[in-house]
Amino acid sequence: MLKKFSRLITAFDDFSEAGIRRSAQRFGRRNFLSILGGALVGGTTLPMLPFNRSGGRAHAQGADDDTACEYWRYCALDGFLCTCCGGTVSSCPPGSEASAVTWVGTCQNAHDGKAYLISYNDCCGVTSCGRCPCNYNVGERPGYRMGVHNDINWCMANDRGIYHCTVAAVIGVSAGG
Incomplete structure (x- = not known):
């Protein structure tokens, strides 16, 4: 039994060595390092990209009160309003x-x-606020299209992944508007 296992390991070692030697003959170290460097740099910038989950233009609500779910900026927001939790419409509360x-x-x-x-940012790091819950699903798509799904804990990319509330910052005028 031990002999069979030893032969299997030797065969695996020989196969691995042959594949690595073929790869080394085809590709140089610089080529490998450039591909590896591109993957590392590209991989670190990917979490910083915003997701477009507009799914088309949503129409405004009539309210002018930024502590009400009907406020026009909240047309695609799902979460607790930071304006009810010690923050503003565009900045997180202290501690988050x-x-x-x-x-x-x-x-x-x-x-x-x-x-x-509108950029919807979840504020993270402290326990959930629990006040002013809003759930607008304008343009939302099923969960298998992550960038257009608002039921995700977007704090997962942070060190402190606890969800607290959500802000709605204006980042520009739409080209079509």
């Missing part, structure tokens, strides 16, 4: 930090008729 990954939606402001690009 913005998620490294965000989702983006397009909401139309009823006052000026323009469509704005």
